[in-house]
Amino acid sequence: MKRAGFDTIWLPVALLLPQLMIIAIFFYWPAGWALQSSFFLQDPFGFGSTFVGADNYTSLLGNDQYKRIAWFTVVFSILVTFFSLAIALLLAVKADKVIRGARSYRTLLMWVYAIAPPVAGFLGILFFDQSTGPMTKFFGLFGWEFKLGVDYNATATAMIIVAVWKQIPVNFIFFLSGLQSIPRSVREAAMIDNRSSTRRFWDVTFPLLAPTAFFLLIINITYALFDTFGIIDALMKGEPGNNPMTLVYKVYLDGFRGNDLGGSSAQSVVLMALVLILTVFQFRLVERRIHYT
Amino acid sequence: MAQVSLEGIRKVYPNGFKAVQTTSFTIQDGEFVVLVGPSGCGKSTLLRMIAGLEDITEGTLKIGDRVVNDVDPADRDIAMVFQNYALYPHMTVRKNIGYGLKNRGTPASEIAAKVEDAAKMLNLTEYLDRKPAQLSGGQRQRVAMGRAVVRDPALFLFDEPLSNLDAKLRNQMRIEIKALQRRLGTTAVYVTHDQVEAMTMADRIIVLNAGRIEQIGTPSEIYHNPASTFVASFMGAPPMNLIEAEASDGQVRLNGYDGLMPAPQAVSGPVTMGVRPEDVELDENGSVSFQVDILEELGAHRLLHGTLADQPFTVMVGKDHSVHTGETRITLKHDALRLFDVETGKVL
Numbered sequence: 199m200k201r202a203g204f205d206t207i208w209l210p211v212a213l214l215l216p217q218l219m220i221i222a223i224f225f226y227w228p229a230g231w232a233l234q235s236s237f238f239l240q241d242p243f244g245f246g247s248t249f250v251g252a253d254n255y256t257s258l259l260g261n262d263q264y265k266r267i268a269w270f271t272v273v274f275s276i277l278v279t280f281f282s283l284a285i286a287l288l289l290a291v292k293a294d295k296v297i298r299g300a301r302s303y304r305t306l307l308m309w310v311y312a313i314a315p316p317v318a319g320f321l322g323i324l325f326f327d328q329s330t331g332p333m334t335k336f337f338g339l340f341g342w343e344f345k346l347g348v349d350y351n352a353t354a355t356a357m358i359i360v361a362v363w364k365q366i367p368v369n370f371i372f373f374l375s376g377l378q379s380i381p382r383s384v385r386e387a388a389m390i391d392n393r394s395s396t397r398r399f400w401d402v403t404f405p406l407l408a409p410t411a412f413f414l415l416i417i418n419i420t421y422a423l424f425d426t427f428g429i430i431d432a433l434m435k436g437e438p439g440n441n442p443m444t445l446v447y448k449v450y451l452d453g454f455r456g457n458d459l460g461g462s463s464a465q466s467v468v469l470m471a472l473v474l475i476l477t478v479f480q481f482r483l484v485e486r487r488i489h490y491t
Numbered sequence: 492m493a494q495v496s497l498e499g500i501r502k503v504y505p506n507g508f509k510a511v512q513t514t515s516f517t518i519q520d521g522e523f524v525v526l527v528g529p530s531g532c533g534k535s536t537l538l539r540m541i542a543g544l545e546d547i548t549e550g551t552l553k554i555g556d557r558v559v560n561d562v563d564p565a566d567r568d569i570a571m572v573f574q575n576y577a578l579y580p581h582m583t584v585r586k587n588i589g590y591g592l593k594n595r596g597t598p599a600s601e602i603a604a605k606v607e608d609a610a611k612m613l614n615l616t617e618y619l620d621r622k623p624a625q626l627s628g629g630q631r632q633r634v635a636m637g638r639a640v641v642r643d644p645a646l647f648l649f650d651e652p653l654s655n656l657d658a659k660l661r662n663q664m665r666i667e668i669k670a671l672q673r674r675l676g677t678t679a680v681y682v683t684h685d686q687v688e689a690m691t692m693a694d695r696i697i698v699l700n701a702g703r704i705e706q707i708g709t710p711s712e713i714y715h716n717p718a719s720t721f722v723a724s725f726m727g728a729p730p731m732n733l734i735e736a737e738a739s740d741g742q743v744r745l746n747g748y749d750g751l752m753p754a755p756q757a758v759s760g761p762v763t764m765g766v767r768p769e770d771v772e773l774d775e776n777g778s779v780s781f782q783v784d785i786l787e788e789l790g791a792h793r794l795l796h797g798t799l800a801d802q803p804f805t806v807m808v809g810k811d812h813s814v815h816t817g818e819t820r821i822t823l824k825h826d827a828l829r830l831f832d833v834e835t836g837k838v839l
Contacts, residue, residue, distance in 0.1 A: 383574070386544050387571065388590075389565065390543075391590050391638075392594040393566060393594065408581075
């Protein structure tokens with residue numbers, strides 16, 4: 199293969215510089231600050247800070263509330279990722295089979311993509327409203343008195359449903375384009391080789407969709423961990439007391455509501471480490487088993 | 492192994508496009524039939540209807556004694572080789588070949604043995620554990636063949652299987668496929684737009700045009716006695732010369748030439764006269780004048796392109812004839828001339 203090369207080192211450096219600057223300013227610099235301030239105890243009124251070593255970290259480990267939030271974050275991320283991927287895949291497989299009116303059908307399914315997370319959260323409030331919300335009435339049919347923002351489980355359920363709903367369109371678009379990039383003849387060959395459409399899906403279609411699914415898995419875990427902030431904020435209606443929240447929301451809460459910048463920084467450092475481990479794990483373990491055409 | 496019969500098969504797409512007009516023919520057990528025609532003539536649609544990948548709008552399709560109109564493709568006892576091979580990219584060659592058997596509940600040991608046999612037959616043994624991406628075009632073609640052969644189906648379907656290969660490999664695979672089909676004795680339907688493939692491989696050729704059968708016949712029948720001007724010009728390279736002429740009093744006349752060939756008494760008025768380029772002889776005393784414009788050297792043959800009575804005309808001569816541009820005298824072999832109706836293009 200022919201390789202294109204540069205005559206001098208300066209042009210490639212210049213071309214890379216804007217990207218590197220963005221990463222440096224918006225990631226490395228704040229990350230460095232967070233790391234530094236996680237070893238200090240900040241004065242709530244901004245009058246200096248005291249070096250406390252690893253105290254911020256050790257107090258996190260002993261904090262039951264923090265452990266509970268961490269556990270909720272794990273459950274929340276797994277459920278949101280699983281359901282938003284599974285439902286989107288199901289919709290994409292069905293939409294892929296539609297021939298008549300396919301375009302409008304797909305557009306309708308993608309619409310939710312354009313809604314911002316806080317707006318999605320607000321729509322969630324309307325849907326789960328204690329007296330008029332249709333979802334509240336729906337759960338009422340099963341004898342569940344749904345109290346958004348009051349009952350821990352109710353709020354958690356609403357958060358998961360809204361977060362899943364918001365993420366489905368993105369997954370749907372990727373799954374659908376992934377499905378459509380599978381050569382028609384390969385699927386037809388499978389039709390001649392295998393009678394069962396379910397088995398064909400798992401034997402042929404899904405393995406060919408795996409690169410898309412792996413990419414979406416990472417995107418969705420990241421989404422569930424970080425981008426659901428707006429939804430969580432809207433649904434708990436400013437009352438964090440008895441409500442579920444994720445680790446990211448806790449960082450915000452302690453840092454900007456509780457004015458504990460040191461503890462908040464320690465939490466964000468823990469989060470960064472977590473994401474790093476997760477990413478390495480995903481690429482090492484999952485990517486090896488995936489066939490890229 | 493089975494006989495395949497199409498009775499009044501028709502295909503109309505939901506958008507109203509009539510891909511295949513009412514068609515009936517029977518393929519004998521063990522026969523190699525080639526469907527040939529230009530793109531859009533309905534040959535692939537016909538094949539896909541036989542495979543069950545396309546619904547049949549009307550008519551009855553039988554494989555063996557069984558009507559299979561509504562039978563699932565997997566249950567028709569057919570195997571298909573696709574133009575782009577349609578191999579499963581994530582499976583090894585071994586799994587690609589064995590996949591169809593596995594789904595039919597064949598025991599693993601039997602699958603392994605059959606896959607080995609098929610691989611040996613197709614010289615694929617050393618590639619069994621590779622993935623399709625690590626194979627060359629010709630090897631992928633063989634894997635696709637292996638996938639078809641291993642199931643020992645009643646019917647092979649080929650959808651332009653050689654068109655993605657280079658010319659040399661194509662010639663080689665042409666012979667291999669034909670030999671394999673002979674050896675196994677499996678009925679085969681082969682779709683191509685390449686008339687050389689059709690001529691060399693077929694027991695019988697079905698020439699299609701605009702969703703309609705133009706002619707069914709052995710390669711030699713199709714070549715020597717084309718049923719229409721379409722077949723005459725589609726089959727053969729270079730194609731048959733078609734000259735606009737007049738028929739009267741039992742003779743075909745071209746301005747300046749009387750009695751080029753005898754015509755049926757009933758025919759009079761304008762006709763199309765067909766003559767194959769090789770059915771023309773260079774003859775100093777020939778009665779017909781041929782104006783040669785371009786000489787084309789093909790090694791074993793030479794093509795002389797020019798005009799006969801101001802109409803385009805091509806002559807093919809052996810390599811040992813001396814040729815030149817300009818006026819040349821020629822003789823047409825009377826028994827090789829064909830007459831077609833000007834309006835319908837049908838042979839007279």
